[in-house]
Amino acid sequence: MTPVRALLTREIRLAVRAGGGxxxxxxxxxxxxxxxxxxxxxxxxxxxxVAPGLLWVAALLACLLxxxxxxxxxxxxxxxxxxxxxxxxxxxxxxxxALAHWLTTGLPLVIAAPVLALTLxxxxxxxxxxxxxxxxxxxxxxxxxxxxxxxxxxxxxGGLLLSLLVLPLYVPTLIFGAQxxxxxxxxxAAGASLPFLAGTxxxxxxAGPFVAAxxxxxxxx
Amino acid sequence: xxxxxxxxxxxxxxxxxxxxxALRLAPxxxxxxxxxxxxxxxxxxxxxxxxxxSGGQATLGEFELGSDGWLDNIAYTGHRDAIKAAxxxxxxxQFWADxxxxxxxxxxxxxxxxxxxxxxxxxxxxxxxxxxxxxxLALGNRRLWLLDEPTVSLDAxxxxxxxxxxxxxxxxxxxxxxxxxxxxxxxxxxxxLAPATASxxxxxxxxxxxxxx
Numbered sequence: 001m002t003p004v005r006a007l008l009t010r011e012i013r014l015a016v017r018a019g020g021g022x023x024x025x026x027x028x029x030x031x032x033x034x035x036x037x038x039x040x041x042x043x044x045x046x047x048x049x050v051a052p053g054l055l056w057v058a059a060l061l062a063c064l065l066x067x068x069x070x071x072x073x074x075x076x077x078x079x080x081x082x083x084x085x086x087x088x089x090x091x092x093x094x095x096x097x098a099l100a101h102w103l104t105t106g107l108p109l110v111i112a113a114p115v116l117a118l119t120l121x122x123x124x125x126x127x128x129x130x131x132x133x134x135x136x137x138x139x140x141x142x143x144x145x146x147x148x149x150x151x152x153x154x155x156x157x158g159g160l161l162l163s164l165l166v167l168p169l170y171v172p173t174l175i176f177g178a179q180x181x182x183x184x185x186x187x188x189a190a191g192a193s194l195p196f197l198a199g200t201x202x203x204x205x206x207a208g209p210f211v212a213a214x215x216x217x218x219x220x221x
Numbered sequence: 222x223x224x225x226x227x228x229x230x231x232x233x234x235x236x237x238x239x240x241x242x243a244l245r246l247a248p249x250x251x252x253x254x255x256x257x258x259x260x261x262x263x264x265x266x267x268x269x270x271x272x273x274x275s276g277g278q279a280t281l282g283e284f285e286l287g288s289d290g291w292l293d294n295i296a297y298t299g300h301r302d303a304i305k306a307a308x309x310x311x312x313x314x315q316f317w318a319d320x321x322x323x324x325x326x327x328x329x330x331x332x333x334x335x336x337x338x339x340x341x342x343x344x345x346x347x348x349x350x351x352x353x354x355x356x357x358l359a360l361g362n363r364r365l366w367l368l369d370e371p372t373v374s375l376d377a378x379x380x381x382x383x384x385x386x387x388x389x390x391x392x393x394x395x396x397x398x399x400x401x402x403x404x405x406x407x408x409x410x411x412x413x414l415a416p417a418t419a420s421x422x423x424x425x426x427x428x429x430x431x432x433x434x
Contacts, residue, residue, distance in 0.1 A: 006319030010308075017307040078301025082357070085270055085297055086320045221233070221273050 003088050004096060011100030021069060022104040025062035029109050032058040033116040044121045051120035052130065052181035059109045059134060060170050063141040066105050067166070068159040070097060070149040071216065080153075084220055090213040098146040098208065106138030122185060129184035133197060137177040140201035143208035144169045150212035154219045172200045222282035222294070222364055223247055224396050229277035231261070231268045238264045239275070244412060248364075248394040251387065253401055256414035262400035263300070265414065266367045269398065270297045281365055281396075296363035298371055302354030306343030310334055313342050314356055323360030332356040333382060347374040355383060358390075366390060366397040372405070380405070 001009070015022040036054055037047055074080040083093050113134055114127050122130065148166035152158035176197035180190045224246040231239040238261040246252055254262045268275040271287045284290035304313050311325060314334075318325040329335050332352045337345065342353065351374050358366055366387070372380050384405040387397060391407070399409065 001319045003320045006316055010305075010312075010316045013312075014305060014307055019307060076301075077303060077305070078299050079303040079305070081270075081272060081297065081299055081301075082303045082317070083320075084272065085292055085295070087293065088320065 003086070004092070007088065007093065007096045008100055011097055012104060015100065015104040020104075021066050022108075025066050025105040026108040026112060028065050029058050029062040029112060030116070032061070034119065037119065048121045048123060048185065049182075051117060051122040052126065052185060053178045054120065055113055055117060055122075055130065055181070056133075056137075056174055056178040059113070059138065060141060060167075060174055062109060063105055063138065063145060064163055064166065064170075066101070067145040067149050068152070068162050070101055070146060071153040072149070072158070075153045075219070080216065081220065084216070090216060091209045094146055094150065094212040094216070095209040098142045098212075101145070102139050102142040106134075106142055110134045110138060122181070125187060126181050126185035129190060130181040132194075133177040133180040136194075136197050136201055137173045140173050140204040141170060143201075143204040144173075146212045147208050147215065150215035150219070153216060173197065173204075176200065222394075222396070224279075224281050224365060224398075226269070226279045227277055229265070229268065229275055229279060231264055231273060231275040233264065233273070239268065239414075242277070242414070244398075246396045246398070246410075248396060249391050251391050251397040251399060251407060251409040253399055253405075253409040253411050254414060255402070255411055257416075260414045260416055262414060263369050266297070266369050266398065266400055267299075269365075269367055270295060294364045295367055296358050296361065296365070297367045297369075298354055298358065299369045300373075302350050303357070304342045304350050304353055306341065308342055309339050310342055310345065310349075310353055311338040313353060314360075317357050318360050321357070321361040323362075325360070328356040328359040331359045331386060333379065348376055348379060351375055352379060352383075355386075359386060364395055366395065366399075368397065368399045368401075370400055370402075372401060372403055 014020050033055060040047060040050065071080060074083065084090050110131060114131060117127060117130055145166055148162045151165060152162045155161060176193045179193040180197060183190055183193065224244065226242060226244040229239060229242040230237065242265060244252065254265065256262055264273060267273045269279065271292065279286035281291055281294055284294060311329065314325040314328060329338055332355060334352055334356060337349060342350065345353065355371055372383060375383060384407055387405065388407055391397060
């Protein structure tokens, strides 16, 4: 197996085994979205109106939930030292770990979102744009989150600091992503939000691994 | 491939841990790092890995410390074994074999781990985990082994087994620097680290130098 595939397989295997927390984000997403109608009430037009924003906020927080273990577990057991000395560049290690995080956290959210959107009475016309928006936006959540996770890797209970660091950076993704779905619900074209969302994701994917690797190097000293 | 270290110095948190360390190792030579707790044995080993920034010169053959060639020629084991409890013994080592090259089954055999290859690593004893951590050394064909207290929690029989592996590595022209408090029964050159008394002439930490505004 090539190093890249070996690391990716290992990350996914660790995530789905006991204590890995792969289902955590998805379970949180389900709970928030299914509880929302109970809290807001059975007003169908109101639910349809808040559905895009609610789905996006829930997806964002679900992603955040599993981020603090992204590098911390490897740091605690010394794996990060050995990974840093391996033939794979640390930037590549970060990129693969972020990809594995997306595959085990972001992708399940994208798959579950259309079903949950039905329970919130999101118009059918908005479904494709919701899925497209989540597909484009969730990789950015993992990539930006990797930077926050790398900065807070040495801290125990660093989850609070991680949230404070990362959530402001999630704002553009949230605004453009929710905008795409709610415009489609109103029967409008996505407009500028779609390229902006894609641009935010590309920037995060391009810069994230380098920033996170630099932060990890400092934390390994 | 000789290891030559000159004037190596290292600071952590504004405090000089290592000052003016000089080492020289020829192929086939091992060095036992000795010194009281906190004198900088682990720091020296991590500095030679390139994990901690250091001053001075260190070369391994034609490779400078920190270059890719240097990284391709060192193997490091630290206090922690880099083992995932959720993976089995063989899965743990196979991952490192995929990353570093080498044959995981042969390495397991070498460290007397074949019998427990399918056991979840979380259920292994401390000594078995340590052997699994050390088995990584037998994977790639790395010239310089940097070992930080490798025999902790090993029993007498497996300490001897590890000494045998180390002797074979040295016999094949490898080099090793071992921070250890015990006698492995090998002909290792002792190197006693003395506490660095001289404080840094120039403060490298901008906060401590008063340049934080």
